[in-house]
Amino acid sequence: MVAPAQESPPRPLGLLAELTHRCPLGCPYCSNPLDLDARADELDTATWARVMREAAALGVLQVHLSGGEPGARRDLEHIVAAAREAGLYTNLITAGVGISTARLAALAAAGLDHVQVSIQDSEAASADCIAGYDGAFARKRALAGDVVRLKLPLTVNAVIHRANIERVGAMIDLALALGAGRVEIAHAQYYGWALKNRAALMPAREQVGRAIAVVEAMRETHRGAIVIDSVVPDYYARYPKPCVGGWGRRSLNVTPSGVVLPCHAAATIPGLDFWNVREYALADIWTSSPAFNAFRGTDWMVEPCASCARRSVDFGGCRCQALALTGDARAADPVCHLSPHHAGLAELARSDADAAYVYRRI
């Protein structure tokens, strides 16, 4: 038996700061939980500044300022400045609606390193329909223009699903036209609102195959012009993803109300004891909170994971997906072909019928 994991957890590289759950958009694939935090429960500026200092001391290198829409926080400039002062690389993840030209300039002056803006489609009408917000597409284009004029690096994030998957190439070209140096082609992952909307979002296997081929070809033709990163759809895969690089190994999430999670969806797992930054120092939470140690390393595993040669490669896949699809968070992620639930997963993806979106709303 190796030493217990909690004696020497690796140091985290990234911190996802969910500054608020408020957002003007209603994207049906949102990774936020169904039970959203209210504004009154959000951490204040001083607490976020302390979290940034504690994160840097713990070894975190990059902070991803997200939400919800982080621009909904009036103190965003102060949080950016506190993060930079602590030595962190600051990444703003925005819906691109509601951050004015002057506000973006103030964020850049506060030390913002990078901006990621989401787009919902390459066509305005479809994009606005997916976002549940008329005019969102035009406003995102305007924000992207502001980012480029300020000479900040820009990433375009496109979540891919049934309504836009046939235009994956057009979305990469749009990112290039907007002046992005990087584009993320992120096939929807089915948690939170996306799980609720899975029937309306899941593309067909043939569509996924075509989209992957388009992205691979464009990665070659666009080499040097734009970096194309992709998150592959996992329902049709044979091996699971090493979710968040392994539980409690590389990253942590702080929710708007201060709860520290190993990943977006971890709070869906019943029985885990999550600690809050209002009560504990971040380093103590990382090393000692029961939730972070629940699935750290490999000791928690059951078969087929426990004796698997890949157990330290993919860490059994995703705990939240295992729970959502098998009812047991310790089970192998059913994306894995060795899971007894794997055949049922493909069937689940295939048999989903058309359905209307349930828009994400507080």
Place this chain on the structure above:
Amino acid sequence: MQEPSAPDIAPDARPRLPRGVRLVHNAAQGGWVLLAPERIFRPDAVALAILQRCTGAATFAAIVDDLAVEFTAPRQRIGADVATLLRSLADKKLLEL
């Protein structure tokens, strides 16, 4: 002369890290890291020596001269290695040439 397989980089190019890419030393992570948009790289000793010279001040030719002395290696081989790394970094948007 560079080896035929090495990418062509102008001798007077002045490579530099673009805005949003920072080379920092982090004690908690045990060394140098290159921070970029939503990516983190850990340069090895050779890549670090090259990156530390990509300040926008030194030319490609001067960087190769400097490294050939530091590593006491043939200038041609160093030139090819540096060109290959710089092109690879530029393709990843981690460097401007």
